[in-house]
Structure formats: structure tokens, C-alpha cells
Amino acid sequence: MAYYIRALLITTFLLSLPLTYLLVWRLKYTLSLTRPKPIRHGRRNPREPTHLLIVLGSGGHTAEMIAMLERAVNSPSPQSAQSLDWRDFAHRTWVVGEDDELSATKAKEFEEMATSLTSQETLMRGKVRAYTDHGPGSYEIKKVPRARAIYQSPWTSPFSVLRCFLACWSILTHGVYPEDVSAMQHIPADTKGRDYPDIILVNGPATGTVMVLASVALRFFDYKGAATRFRMRTLYVESWARVKRLSLSGRILAHMVDRCLVQWPLLDAKKTGPGRAEFQGCFV
Amino acid sequence: MSTSRQKIAFLTTGATATFPALIEAAVSPSFLEALAAQQYTELAVQHGADGQQLYEKLVSKAESAGSGVKVTGFALDTTGLGRHMRRAQSSNNAEEGVVIAHAGSGTILDAMRTGVPTIVVPNPSLLEDHQQELADELEAREYVVKGRVEDLAGALARAEKLRQRTREWPPVNSGTHKGLKGILDEEMGYLD
Numbered sequence: 001m002a003y004y005i006r007a008l009l010i011t012t013f014l015l016s017l018p019l020t021y022l023l024v025w026r027l028k029y030t031l032s033l034t035r036p037k038p039i040r041h042g043r044r045n046p047r048e049p050t051h052l053l054i055v056l057g058s059g060g061h062t063a064e065m066i067a068m069l070e071r072a073v074n075s076p077s078p079q080s081a082q083s084l085d086w087r088d089f090a091h092r093t094w095v096v097g098e099d100d101e102l103s104a105t106k107a108k109e110f111e112e113m114a115t116s117l118t119s120q121e122t123l124m125r126g127k128v129r130a131y132t133d134h135g136p137g138s139y140e141i142k143k144v145p146r147a148r149a150i151y152q153s154p155w156t157s158p159f160s161v162l163r164c165f166l167a168c169w170s171i172l173t174h175g176v177y178p179e180d181v182s183a184m185q186h187i188p189a190d191t192k193g194r195d196y197p198d199i200i201l202v203n204g205p206a207t208g209t210v211m212v213l214a215s216v217a218l219r220f221f222d223y224k225g226a227a228t229r230f231r232m233r234t235l236y237v238e239s240w241a242r243v244k245r246l247s248l249s250g251r252i253l254a255h256m257v258d259r260c261l262v263q264w265p266l267l268d269a270k271k272t273g274p275g276r277a278e279f280q281g282c283f284v
Numbered sequence: 285m286s287t288s289r290q291k292i293a294f295l296t297t298g299a300t301a302t303f304p305a306l307i308e309a310a311v312s313p314s315f316l317e318a319l320a321a322q323q324y325t326e327l328a329v330q331h332g333a334d335g336q337q338l339y340e341k342l343v344s345k346a347e348s349a350g351s352g353v354k355v356t357g358f359a360l361d362t363t364g365l366g367r368h369m370r371r372a373q374s375s376n377n378a379e380e381g382v383v384i385a386h387a388g389s390g391t392i393l394d395a396m397r398t399g400v401p402t403i404v405v406p407n408p409s410l411l412e413d414h415q416q417e418l419a420d421e422l423e424a425r426e427y428v429v430k431g432r433v434e435d436l437a438g439a440l441a442r443a444e445k446l447r448q449r450t451r452e453w454p455p456v457n458s459g460t461h462k463g464l465k466g467i468l469d470e471e472m473g474y475l476d
Contacts, residue, residue, distance in 0.1 A: 037472075040473050068464055075454075077463025077465045078461055078462075079461060080465065080466060080469075083465060084463075198472060235468075235471060258471065259467060281462070282461075283463070
């Protein structure tokens with residue numbers, strides 16, 4: 001009897017080696033810094049609708065996210081002397097906590113401000129590029145259960161994190177057609193909804209971290225072409241409040257996101273920061 | 285009650301020795317114009333007892349030029365200049381203004397402690413030109429703006445810059461970073 005058990009254990013061990021190797025290889029590939037970006041033909045191309053997903057936490061995280069977006073659309077970036085044109089993203093998905101009315105209101109206010117800004121500009125220029133312009137685009141606000149409430153006990157947080165993870169998964173995959181719609185000659189009738197986001201923009205809240213984890217899982221399994229179509233570039237912006245040490249979200253995401261942006265020079269990976277942390281100036 | 289808010293420039297020449305060149309430079313049509321361009325509403329002058337005659341002569345000349353900036357003056361206040369300087373602070377009905385002071389150390393301390401941007405003007409006719417040293421060092425450390433009698437308007441412009449630099453976020457000299465737009469463009473793969 002003991003002989004059979006030993007034989008079974010050895011076989012399992014030997015089989016698990018290549019499997020583990022495969023999984024590690026796949027994970028490395030998924031998290032590779034050099035993974036390609038999709039090819040695009042100009043900004044605001046109606047055949048290539050763009051999609052930005054933003055996660056709003058609560059309180060300070062929301063305030064920082066709105067502050068950096070407001071700065072980006074209102075004041076020109078020092079390098080290009082141009083400010084962000086909100087129409088560059090044909091659709092915006094805002095993800096907020098299910099009980100977080102304040103963040104939902106902030107998102108609405110920002111959308112109204114940013115879209116009026118660009119339409120004014122168009123009026124001033126006196127020309128609307130009818131062929132390429134899709135107007136102010138569209139947005140929606142989606143609610144997810146919180147990943148972790150403040151002061152929540154660590155013993156119950158795995159359950160709330162899982163609940164949040166499933167909600168994020170369903171937001172990301174909702175209506176996604178498994179092939180690249182823009183490359184098709186005839187768009188099939190059953191492509192309701194829209195593609196995966198091009199960019200997932202998050203900062204500190206736990207919900208943002210879970211959203212990134214969900215997108216990494218989708219790419220890991222190449223669900224509906226998430227990996228082969230190079231979807232969902234992830235962008236993490238560390239809180240402005242973190243000067244010397246990354247936050248918990250930052251320490252988890254620093255090895256996982258495509259861009260990990262810190263807002264103080266000391267946190268740059270070249271200095272004391274971990275992983276992919278990079279300092280590209282302050283955004284708020 | 286006026287609808288626009290006050291913005292006061294307070295000028296002090298000190299109690300010990302008057303500084304007629306500074307009064308002449310400040311109460312002049314060209315400087316009042318510079319004040320008006322920066323939305324100042326009043327120039328308050330502490331001219332000292334010796335400066336009374338000079339001040340009165342200059343005011344009548346400056347007012348005929350009509351810059352719209354009100355000029356008020358007094359000789360000395362034995363209870364101290366603190367409350368006069370504090371008029372330049374921001375309040376419900378006043379925007380933060382500026383203190384223009386001769387570069388005497390007591391006056392500089394008082395002015396810096398009000399928190400209002402301060403222009404210090406050394407009096408070069410004093411013994412060994414002794415006010416220069418401190419004014420230079422304080423300017424190098426960006427606590428004050430050092431002005432010259434010959435170019436008071438230039439100093440006023442630099443004081444506005446100092447106010448911006450210390451109060452405004454994002455900092456004006458935040459380098460040549462890409463900004464969030466630059467990063468988003470990179471990630472989207474836009475090459476234009």
C-alpha cells in the first residue's frame with residue numbers, strides 16, 4: 001500500500017514540475033514590461049473607438065484622481081505644451097464603490113466640465129472635423145462592492161475582495177466581442193457593448209488594486225483575446241501623500257502594472273522605490 | 285462699499301533715518317501705474333517727519349497723473365508699524381498686497397512676520413552701505429525681493445512672482461515633465 005502512495009506522490013511531483021514552469025512562464029509573459037501596444041491610426045478614429053476606465057476610491061483618492069485629470073485637461077503639459085483632449089477617449093467607464101455617491105457626483109461634474117471644455121475649443125476653432133470627430137463621446141458610472149472597508153478585519157477581507165474581484169471581472173468583460181471589431185469588414189450584429197478598456201487608470205484604493213488584478217487574470221487566461229489583442233494597459237498613480245515609502249496598493253502593483261507612477265522623486269525605482277516605480281513629475 | 289477688493293501696498297522708510305530717494309521712487313506716476321497694472325488699490329506711505337514736505341509735494345504731482353491708485357500717508361506711528369503692515373494681508377475685503385520697506389533689520393523682521401511678500405530696498409547712502417549684505421542673503425534664500433530705487437516697478441513684478449512661486453500648486457518651475465497627457469499618449473501609442 002505504502003508503495004502505491006509513494007509512487008503516486010512521485011508521479012504527481014514530476015507532473016507538477018512542467019506545469020509550474022508553464023504557469024510561471026505565462027505569468028512572466030503576462031506581466032512583461034515589453035508587451036506590445038496595439039497599433040493605432042490617428043487619434044479619435046471612429047473605426048478604433050477608445051475606452052478609458054478610471055477607478056475612483058473614496059475621499060482622498062477620488063480627490064487626487066479628479067485633481068490630476070482636471071490639471072491634465074486644463075493646463076498644458078510642460079513637454080508638449082498641449083492639454084489632454086478628453087475626446088481622445090470615446091468612452092469612459094468610471095468605477096465607484098456602491099455606497100459612494102460623492103465619487104459618482106465628482107465623476108459627473110468632471111465629465112460635464114471636460115466635455116464642455118473641448119466643445120468650446122471646437123467652436124472657437126470654427127471647424128468640426130466631421131469625418132473623424134465622434135463628439136464628446138460617452139461615459140457611464142459603474143458600481144462595485146467595496147474591496148475592503150476602512151477598519152475592516154483582515155479575516156473577512158478575502159471574502160469582500162473576492163466579491164469585488166467578480167464585480168470587476170464582469171465590468172471588464174461585459175459585452176466584449178472576442179475578436180478585434182475594428183479590423184472586421186462587416187461588424188457582426190451581436191457585438192453589443194464595447195471592447196476591453198485601452199487603459200485602466202487607478203490610484204490608491206483597494207478597489208483599484210482589485211481591478212488591476214482582474215485585468216491581469218483576464219490577460220493570463222487570454223479571455224476573449226485580452227492578451228493577444230494587447231488590451232488593458234494598466235496605469236497606477238501612487239498617492240501624492242506617499243513621499244518616502246509606497247502604499248500597500250503601490251507595493252502590490254509596482255511589479256504588476258504597465259506604468260507605476262510616483263509623485264515624489266525619492267520613490268523612483270532608481271533611488272529607493274521598488275519594482276517599476278518611475279517619477280515623471282507630480283500630476284496633482 | 286466698493287465691489288472690488290482692496291489690494292494695498294504698504295511702504296515704510298523707517299523711523300531712524302528717512303530715505304527720500306525711496307519715497308520719490310514710490311510716489312511717482314510711473315510706479316503708481318505699475319501698481320495699478322497689478323490691481324493695487326492703495327499705496328500707504330510711512331514717510332517720517334522729515335519726509336512730510338517731500339511726500340506732500342510728490343502726492344499732488346502724482347495725483348494729477350491719475351493712475352486710480354489712492355495714496356495715503358502718515359509720518360510715524362509710535363505704537364509700531366505692525367497694524368499698518370497687516371493691512372496688506374489678505375482678508376474678507378482685501379487681497380494680499382505687498383510691503384515695501386527700507387532694508388533695516390527691524391523693519392525686515394516685522395515685514396516677513398506678516399507673511400506678506402516683501403520688497404526690501406537698501407539705502408546705499410548709509411555708512412558702508414551696510415543694508416546690502418542682509419538684503420542680498422535674504423533674497424538669495426527667497427524670503428524677500430531686493431529692490432533698487434532705480435527699478436521699483438521691476439521689484440514689484442518679482443514680488444508677484446514670489447507670491448505665485450510660494451503659494452501656487454503646481455509649482456511654476458516643475459520642469460519639463462510629460463504630464464498625465466504625455467503618459468496617456470504613450471500608453472495609447474499615439475505618435476503625433
